Amino acid sequence: MKPIVTIAETTQPDGTVLALQEHDGRRFLLSDNVQIASPATKVSERELARIACAPFRPIRQPRIWVTGLALGELLEGLAESVPQKRATFYVAEPSDELADWHREFYPEGTFATDKRVFRVHGVDTGALNSLDSPLHGILLHADTAPLHPRGRGFFEDRRWLSVAYDTLQEGGLLAVASSRRVPKMDRNLENAGFEVAYHEIDAIPNARRPKTHHLWLARKGDYTSHAH
Template sequence: MKPIITIAETTLPDGSVLALQEHDGRRFLLADKVQVASPATRISEHELARIACAPFRPVRQPRIFIAGLALGELLEGLATAVPQKRATFYVGEASKDLADWHREFYPEGTFATDKRVFHVNGCDMGALKAIDSPLHAILVHADTAPVLAKGRGLFEDRRWLSVAYDSLLEGGLLAVASSRKVPNMDRNLENAGFEIAYHQIDANPNARRPKIHHLWLGRKGDYTSQ
């Protein structure tokens, strides 16, 4: 049996311990020994990027914000879904150590090599407000994105949703994926002003039974090609 290897650890400002582990070639991210990112969400993270960014494939300079770096799978999916050389990918990640781990241990990954990637300190309201150009899309995977106080997801906070809405250009999308059906997601997005579309993702297409993940797209108004 192959061992679990702890590649790196750090103590976060709230006192919790963040650890990067690897087992049999697979990576895991744990906070206080609780798994917060794993290969289980890889497919839905890639599908989140593909579906949310499809309307902006004709755009020459799309600007996309990702909430949290995690294991980098959402960013890898985004880099594939958006091939434009003049795109800008903002990765909102408060943990400098996690960003450094990607550069040190996975130097061939998108975060370390793609010049379209810009590291933003966090993904809270302040981080969104600091971006000086309107965004085409904001991507959040509920399983891997950082949470707010008391363990609340970004998409559960009325103020964060309001800032996200204001940060998007007309026709821009807030896309949220999750391995579980999130209570009140439709209502939260509607109350923030978004028009909603819902998709299901088979997160394990090779299994006998489908593993359904959920995707909500919140659109701000109507998009006009720029």
């Protein structure tokens, strides 16, 4: 049996131990020994980006926010789905060490090489409010995104959802994916003012035992009339 190799490890300011591991050619990101990003989340991260960004393909300068860097799969999916050279990708990643790992261990990845990528050092409402232009999209995978200081997902925080809504331009989308069905997700998004559509993602294509991940598309207003 091939061993599990710890490539890098660090203790975050809040005491959380973040680790990058590899086993049999596959990499995993762990937080306090719990996997938060792995091959198991890759498909739904890519599908999150593909489905959420489809309406913005005709736009010349789309501005998309990615909540957390993780193993980079969501960002890679975004780069594939939004080829426009004048696009802007804001990657909200509070961990300096994780950003450094990407530059060291993924030197050819989108985060290290794509000039459209700008790192934002926080995920909270202050980080969203710091942007100088409205966003077309906000992407968040519940399994891989950084957690709220209270230990829950930012998508569960009413104030964060309200600021996300205000940060989006008319027709913009907040897209949230998860490996589990999140209770009250639809209601929380609707209470923040969004129109919500729910989709299911086949997280393990062609598997004998299908694995379903979940995707919520939360729209602010009318895309066709107002998004540019």
